[in-house]
Every structure is written in C-alpha cells, then in structure tokens.
Amino acid sequence: AQKITQTQPGMFVQEKEAVTLDCTYDTSDQSYGLFWYKQPSSGEMIFLIYQGSYDEQNATEGRYSLNFQKARKSANLVISASQLGDSAMYFCAIRRDFNKFYFGSGTKLNVKP
Amino acid sequence: EAGVTQFPSHSVIEKGQTVTLRCDPISGHDNLYWYRRVMGKEIKFLLHFVKESKQDESGMPNNRFLAERTGGTYSTLKVQPAELEDSGVYFCASSPQLGSGGTSLYNEQFFGPGTRLTVL
Numbered sequence: 001a002q003k004i005t006q007t008q009p010g011m012f013v014q015e016k017e018a019v020t021l022d023c024t025y026d027t028s029d030q031s032y033g034l035f036w037y038k039q040p041s042s043g044e045m046i047f048l049i050y051q052g053s054y055d056e057q058n059a060t061e062g063r064y065s066l067n068f069q070k071a072r073k074s075a076n077l078v079i080s081a082s083q084l085g086d087s088a089m090y091f092c093a094i095r096r097d098f099n100k101f102y103f104g105s106g107t108k109l110n111v112k113p
Numbered sequence: 114e115a116g117v118t119q120f121p122s123h124s125v126i127e128k129g130q131t132v133t134l135r136c137d138p139i140s141g142h143d144n145l146y147w148y149r150r151v152m153g154k155e156i157k158f159l160l161h162f163v164k165e166s167k168q169d170e171s172g173m174p175n176n177r178f179l180a181e182r183t184g185g186t187y188s189t190l191k192v193q194p195a196e197l198e199d200s201g202v203y204f205c206a207s208s209p210q211l212g213s214g215g216t217s218l219y220n221e222q223f224f225g226p227g228t229r230l231t232v233l
Contacts, residue, residue: 004155037224043122045204045224091156099169100146101222103156 006104021077023092032096034075039089117225131193138207151201
C-alpha cells in the first residue's frame with residue numbers, strides 16, 4: 001500500500017522568505033511519481049510540481065522546488081520568496097501507476113505580510 | 114479550454130436524503146476519478162473510470178455510493194441514503210489516456226473545484 005505523511009498541519013512564513021513543506025512517503029514500488037498540489041480558499045486543486053522516482057535531479061518550477069531524497073523517502077516542497085498569494089492548503093501525493101493518487105492530509109500555509 | 118467542472122458547488126441535505134453530484138471532465142479525457150476529503154483528513158480515492166468502465170472502485174466506502182459514467186462523458190456520484198459521515202468535499206479529476214507504449218508516470222490529473230456536501 002502507498003502512504004503519504006505530511007506532519008505539519010499548519011505553518012506560518014513571513015512574506016519574501018522561503019518555506020519548506022514536509023512530505024514523506026511509504027511505498028515498496030521502485031517506479032512512482034510524486035506530486036504537489038495547491039488548494040487556495042476558492043477550492044480548486046492546482047498542480048505545482050512533479051518528481052519521478054528515477055529522476056536524478058530535483059524538480060523545479062519557478063519558485064517551487066522539490067527536495068527529493070529517495071533513500072529517506074521524502075519529497076519536501078520548497079517555496080522561495082513567499083508571496084501573500086501562496087497562502088493555501090498544500091497536498092503531497094504519490095502515484096505508482098497510471099491510476100489513482102494517494103494524498104497526504106495537507107499543510108495549511110499562511111504567509112504573513 | 115474549459116477545465117473540470119462540478120455541480121453543485123455546495124449541497125446541504127438531511128440524513129437519509131439522496132444527493133447526486135455531477136462531474137464534467139475536460140473534453141477528450143478518458144480517465145475520470147472521484148476523490149473525497151473529510152474535514153481535516155487526507156484526500157481519499159473513491160474510484161476511477163476509463164471511458165464508461167469502472168477501472169478501480171476500491172475506494173468506494175459502501176453500497177450507499179453509486180457512480181456512473183454513461184457514454185463516457187460526464188459522471189455522477191449518488192449517495193443514497195446520505196449519512197452524517199458522508200459530509201466532506203468531493204473532488205473529481207480527469208486525465209487523458211496515455212498513448213500506447215507510454216511509460217511516464219507523469220500524467221497530471223486536472224481537478225475540479227469540488228462539491229462540498231454537508232449532511233445534517
């Protein structure tokens with residue numbers, strides 16, 4: 001079975017600072033994909049970044065980067081230069097085939113001005 | 114291009130009543146997924162359609178939940194009769210089918226805005 005753990009139910013960060021959202025996963029599969037989604041107060045789920053288990057380099061997408069440590073089974077999301085619009089719920093998810101996602105319980109990020 | 118849409122955005126019903134949620138995936142997406150998030154917990158998979166066929170319904174909580182996707186376009190999720198523990202946000206997602214020989218796990222799922230169901 002797949003499992004995602006997000007240990008930070010809520011976090012605060014000062015505007016313009018960087019923040020790391022933790023995500024650890026548990027899987028016995030060798031091939032899998034890791035995703036991060038953002039859910040603002042409006043409710044939609046916005047895809048942020050993807051990391052494949054065989055990717056040797058950490059994924060980056062603009063201000064988002066994924067700190068992938070395969071041996072530790074962690075896939076932390078790093079947001080640089082936080083903006084007020086980054087305040088939202090953030091979900092980490094794992095996918096091991098062309099099928100369903102397994103999500104964590106989410107981290108609520110609040111960016112303070 | 115229109116995204117995934119869900120209707121209604123919010124539904125408040127009494128225990129024992131029936132509610133039907135609708136999802137319209139992105140046009141041309143063969144894969145359609147239903148997920149549910151109960152307050153404060155993780156988003157959980159309910160089921161997966163490929164076109165009109167149920168590929169995986171291992172996450173359906175019980176037989177009070179019935180999902181359909183007639184014609185392989187939109188999908189409905191009916192809860193009958195609703196119970197208090199059914200309250201939560203129901204998300205629908207869609208993704209295109211990979212072409213033959215596809216090996217990438219990167220097949221992003223596009224999510225709808227969700228339906229917030231409150232059972233009183």
